[in-house]
Amino acid sequence: MAHDVHGSITPSFGDAFRFWLKLGFVNFGGPTGQIALMHEELVTRRRWLGEDRFLHALSFCLLLPGPEAQQLAVYTGWLLNGTEGGIAAGVLFVAPAALLMAGLAWLYAAGGELPIVSAIFEGLAAAVVGIVAAAMVSIGGRAVRGMVAAVVAALAFLAIFVIGFPFPIVVLAAAATGLALGPWRLGVTVSDEGTDRSASLAPRRRRTLPVLAVGLAVWWIPLLAVVAWTGVGSIYSEEGLFFSQVAVISFGGAYAVLAYVAHEVVRRFGLSPDDVVAGLALAETTPGPLILVVEFYGFLAAYRNPGTLAPAVAGAIGAVVTVWATFAPCFLWVFLGAPWVERLRTNRALRGALAAVTAAVVGVIGSLALTVAANVLFNDVQTSRPFFAAIPRPVWSSLDVPSVVVGTAAFVAIRRFRVNVAWVALGGGLVGLVLGVVR
Structure with missing residues (x-):
């Protein structure tokens, strides 16, 4: 793992893959609950993303057609690990x-x-x-x-x-x-x-x-x-x-x-x-x-x-x-x-x-x-x-x-x-x- 200039921790693809796999089994609660769960894990607990970065990604997804929580997973996965990270996050979600x-x-x-x-x-x-x-x-x-x-x-x-x-x-x-x-x-x-x-x-x-x-x-x-x-x-x-x-x-x-x-x-x-x-x-x-x-x-x-x-x-x-x-x-x-x-x-x-x-x-x-x-x-x-x-x-x-x-x-x-x-x-x-x- 690496730290960026804002103090966030950048996970390896393997660490992120395991996280998205686990999330795919426990993401109950509809879009509101799923977004709250991702915020808790990505921002508060793991510190992989900062608050502003997470909300910035969420603002994108709320304007797009389709399931906003799954698209937020794609977007944050892309932020963390590039295209392969976005694909893995979206599929495993x-x-x-x-x-x-x-x-x-x-x-x-x-x-x-x-x-x-x-x-x-x-x-x-x-x-x-x-x-x-x-x-x-x-x-x-x-x-x-x-x-x-x-x-x-x-x-x-x-x-x-x-x-x-x-x-x-x-x-x-x-x-x-x-x-x-x-x-x-x-x-x-x-x-x-x-x-x-x-x-x-x-x-x-x-x-x-x-x-x-x-x-x-x-x-x-x-x-x-x-x-x-x-x-x-x-x-x-x-x-x-x-x-x-x-x-x-x-x-x-x-x-x-x-x-x-x-x-x-x-x-x-x-x-x-x-x-x-x-x-x-x-x-x-x-x-x-x-x-x-x-x-x-x-x-x-x-x-x-x-x-x-x-x-x-x-x-x-x-x-x-x-x-x-x-x-x-x-x-x-x-x-x-x-x-x-x-x-x-x-x-x-x-x-x-x-x-x-x-x-x-x-x-x-x-x-x-x-x-x-x-x-x-x-x-x-x-x-x-x-x-x-x-x-x-x-x-x-x-x-x-x-x-x-x-x-x-x-x-x-x-x-x-x-x-x-x-x-x-x-x-x-x-x-x-x-x-x-x-x-």
């Missing part, structure tokens, strides 16, 4: 959880009809209602500052939930609104802090083009090989294209894009609302980024449409394609995009656009929360279609009281007692198991 999720997806697909397994997932799903509601309240408290931001959030909710506009259109409309209004009307102040560090990270065109070419090749060549092997209309080709699209538009965190993903996996791949909720429950209880829920969806879609392959083999291929399409772009965004984002970080128009997008995210999460709650808390849910959206219309006599109790308890546990999300979800699964045995 996801790999253990991805393997676990594949196994759980197989268990769900193969044994989901067993009464005990079904009862566990019902309990998990009820807990997810409270988890999503808590996330909406938490994000809303930070993002909706003033009447203008509240109007943007409300319009985003109506656009998604009632009218059925696609998520990308809602994001673009919010960004355009923010550009027009500016950051102040959305309750955001613009700081010049950190501009003295921008020069050292200024983008260089001679570096940009090779990084872009290599990143696009790494991202798309494996997916195009899958298309050539399985055909343009195969389930794997559709998954590769769709989840690559998700990787490009996933601003605002996993909960924001999951409303769009939940709708599309039902429409495109034939999954049920129960499948959507079960995947979200598993993603909340396992380590790794919350967006790994898409691996669950990719596995199920291929498992149920295996063609000539065994269902488990088809599911595994679907999971690999989905994970690759989702996470390969993250490395490109960090290695290529960070210098350019840094140049624009204090741009007032950009800050206004991002503030409006963040406010819209609250409305999108509200849409997800209502959809999840309707399908979990009621045993009979019909739909109405006033425009393009399928609005859930629950039959009130079918209210599932135990699910309401579990969901409410989950919300209170998170908001009032700050219980870790993973423990809340596991508790919901345990309650479901007990109720399944009693019944």
